[in-house]
Amino acid sequence: MAATTPNHTVTVSGWAAHDSSGKISPYTFKRRKNGVNDVTIKILYCGICHTDLHYAKNEWGITMYPVVPGHEIVGVVTEAGSDVKGFKEGDRVGIGCMAASCLDCEHCETGQENYCEKMEFVYNGIFWDGSITYGGYSQLIVADHRFVVHVPESLPMDAAAPLLCAGITVFSPLKDHDLVATGGKKIGVVGLGGLGHLAVKFGKAFGHHVTVISTSPSKEEEAKQRLGADDFIISTNPEQLAKAKRSLDFILDTVSAEHPLLSILELLKVKGTLFLVGAPDKPLQLPSFPLIMGKRSVKGGIIGGIKETQEMLDVCAKYNITSDIELITADRINEAIERVAKNDVRYRFVIDIAAASKE
Numbered sequence: 001m002a003a004t005t006p007n008h009t010v011t012v013s014g015w016a017a018h019d020s021s022g023k024i025s026p027y028t029f030k031r032r033k034n035g036v037n038d039v040t041i042k043i044l045y046c047g048i049c050h051t052d053l054h055y056a057k058n059e060w061g062i063t064m065y066p067v068v069p070g071h072e073i074v075g076v077v078t079e080a081g082s083d084v085k086g087f088k089e090g091d092r093v094g095i096g097c098m099a100a101s102c103l104d105c106e107h108c109e110t111g112q113e114n115y116c117e118k119m120e121f122v123y124n125g126i127f128w129d130g131s132i133t134y135g136g137y138s139q140l141i142v143a144d145h146r147f148v149v150h151v152p153e154s155l156p157m158d159a160a161a162p163l164l165c166a167g168i169t170v171f172s173p174l175k176d177h178d179l180v181a182t183g184g185k186k187i188g189v190v191g192l193g194g195l196g197h198l199a200v201k202f203g204k205a206f207g208h209h210v211t212v213i214s215t216s217p218s219k220e221e222e223a224k225q226r227l228g229a230d231d232f233i234i235s236t237n238p239e240q241l242a243k244a245k246r247s248l249d250f251i252l253d254t255v256s257a258e259h260p261l262l263s264i265l266e267l268l269k270v271k272g273t274l275f276l277v278g279a280p281d282k283p284l285q286l287p288s289f290p291l292i293m294g295k296r297s298v299k300g301g302i303i304g305g306i307k308e309t310q311e312m313l314d315v316c317a318k319y320n321i322t323s324d325i326e327l328i329t330a331d332r333i334n335e336a337i338e339r340v341a342k343n344d345v346r347y348r349f350v351i352d353i354a355a356a357s358k359e
């Protein structure tokens with residue numbers, strides 16, 4: 001595999017990690033020339049997802065250095081290839097985690113490219129031409145238009161960026177369980193971070209009763225007062241857990257650290273579903289009793305398909321949902337990454353790439 005191919009003629013300024021220290025520094029590299037199916041996008045903002053840290057520091061052992069992270073990308077189209085449909089110069093667009101898929105397996109044909117076996121990520125992936133993909137910590141990206149979505153006019157670009165990963169990650173399971181079209185259910189959200197705070201916003205917008213389950217008592221006021229959650233359970237408080245047993249229809253677990261599932265499963269009604277979107281390093285213990293005694297299920301999922309991502313953004317425009325963000329300049333990426341590692345962010349850092357382009 002090659003980092004570039006001869007058609008990589010576009011020089012791009014960005015930011016990359018070069019080794020497992022994970023330290024991000026300015027990096028100039030080449031992208032492919034805009035092809036017939038491509039759009040070239042001037043990047044305005046890019047969110048910092050926890051996954052970026054894992055890759056920057058090679059925590060999963062699969063990083064190809066130098067890595068240009070970033071998969072919550074928004075910007076403006078500056079060029080569209082001759083076969084591109086639905087996008088033109090000047091369009092406000094977004095790119096999430098995917099750069100490519102096979103385009104003709106059962107998953108691709110049903111709008112679930114995210115489950116295609118040949119799906120390639122927008123960074124640290126291998127594109128169709130054999131080149132390594134570089135992500136959104138950069139001023140420009142060339143993307144196949146089938147992996148690009150429109151950002152509705154009413155959404156602010158900076159606060160919309162995190163929707164491309166965090167947003168779709170929590171929207172897709174809600175949609176899968178008929179919790180978007182119809183309200184009135186009792187939903188739990190475990191963990192109040194980048195994913196969790198968006199799950200609360202979606203749950204309330206769709207008319208559900210939302211309970212936040214967290215280890216941090218300090219987050220109760222924020223969850224209820226500002227995000228509109230109906231209830232708050234401290235996950236280490238046996239009395240609160242006992243009181244809420246068998247009360248929830250669906251629980252979305254966004255926690256990526258090791259944590260016990262027993263007490264969470266017991267919060268579910270009979271036939272309730274626990275849906276995991278966090279990715280702890282070590283396997284979680286799955287207790288069988290709460291499953292068999294309550295006919296409960298445990299599932300998991302990763303992001304969503306392209307059509308579904310567009311639907312999510314349109315729903316966000318309808319309900320005026322965006323991420324709460326801390327906007328930073330590119331020279332503060334390392335500081336931001338250290339704070340993300342400590343979960344010290346409300347609720348997503350977004351890099352102001354446009355500001356760097358003006359320098």
Ligand SMILES: [Zn+2]
Pocket residue numbers: 049050051071165166
């Ligand atoms: Zn992400």
Ligand SMILES: [Zn+2]
Pocket residue numbers: 101102103104105106107108109113116117118
């Ligand atoms: Zn496929």
